Amino acid sequence: xxxxxxxxxxxxxxxxxxxxxxxxxxxxxxxxxxxxxxxxxxxxxxxxxxxxxxxxxxxxxxxxxxxxxxxxxxxxxxxxxxxxxxxxxxxxxxxxxxxxxxxxxxxxxxxxxxxxxxxxxxxxxxxxxxxxxxxxxxxxxxxxxxxxxxxxxxxxxxxxxxxxxxxxxxxxxxxxxxxxxxxxxxxxxxxxxxxxxxxxxxxxxxxxxxxxxxxxxxxxxxxxxxxxxxxxxxxxxxxxxx
Ligand code: SAM
Numbered sequence: 001x002x003x004x005x006x007x008x009x010x011x012x013x014x015x016x017x018x019x020x021x022x023x024x025x026x027x028x029x030x031x032x033x034x035x036x037x038x039x040x041x042x043x044x045x046x047x048x049x050x051x052x053x054x055x056x057x058x059x060x061x062x063x064x065x066x067x068x069x070x071x072x073x074x075x076x077x078x079x080x081x082x083x084x085x086x087x088x089x090x091x092x093x094x095x096x097x098x099x100x101x102x103x104x105x106x107x108x109x110x111x112x113x114x115x116x117x118x119x120x121x122x123x124x125x126x127x128x129x130x131x132x133x134x135x136x137x138x139x140x141x142x143x144x145x146x147x148x149x150x151x152x153x154x155x156x157x158x159x160x161x162x163x164x165x166x167x168x169x170x171x172x173x174x175x176x177x178x179x180x181x182x183x184x185x186x187x188x189x190x191x192x193x194x195x196x197x198x199x200x201x202x203x204x205x206x207x208x209x210x211x212x213x214x215x216x217x218x219x220x221x222x223x224x225x226x227x228x229x230x231x232x233x234x235x236x237x238x239x240x241x242x
Pocket of ligand 1 (some may be wrong): 001159161163164165189191195196197216217218219220221223226
């Protein structure tokens with residue numbers, strides 16, 4: 001198992017576990033003192049730790065040695081229009097698993113519910129990081145309006161705009177025409193809400209230089225399907241901006 005901890009990590013560090021973590025390791029995973037546990041804090045890489053039972057239901061971890069050095073989050077921004085809560089949890093997890101280094105909720109005309117629980121997004125992202133092994137936690141920002149999100153993108157960052165109205169063409173060719181894979185361009189992807197973008201928003205997005213409107217095929221994908229598809233495609237063709 002891999003656990004995120006807040007503490008600094010070094011050989012010999014003892015990490016007290018909260019009751020939920022102790023219960024998870026001792027009773028759910030039934031780990032014993034000789035079973036290694038991997039810990040990371042998002043800054044010091046990944047370390048192997050030994051489980052020390054300190055009471056009937058209490059435990060701590062003693063950090064032994066580093067297993068992986070710290071890695072930088074991919075320079076891949078994932079901009080999305082928030083969805084209903086259940087799908088939002090799913091979206092946050094998939095964005096982390098699929099390599100997003102920045103996760104940016106964008107408020108658009110047809111976004112459901114402007115109030116989104118960013119702490120919940122962060123908790124889902126952390127859980128996904130523990131599960132999928134990323135060491136750098138993605139930065140998750142408060143929701144911003146579309147125009148502000150576009151203005152915040154550096155001009156050299158290629159924006160891949162998932163546009164179901166774009167002509168169904170070869171997405172690999174379209175991406176290669178938009179950026180040189182060898183140059184590892186900084187990247188951002190943008191996926192709209194279940195209700196799609198308004199015509200005005202579409203104009204705003206397309207007006208931005210260094211933006212490619214990309215069709216993901218002839219079917220209308222759910223926003224969370226489009227998210228996984230475009231993150232996989234962009235990284236396969238253009239890398240992840242490392
Ligand atoms: N206009 C859609 C409709 O008619 O139902 C609503 C938007 S779709 C459910 C949600 C988002 O996923 C879109 O805004 C777009 O960003 C992305 N998307 C869905 N299908 C796509 C496709 N075939 N190509 C590119 N992007 C797509």
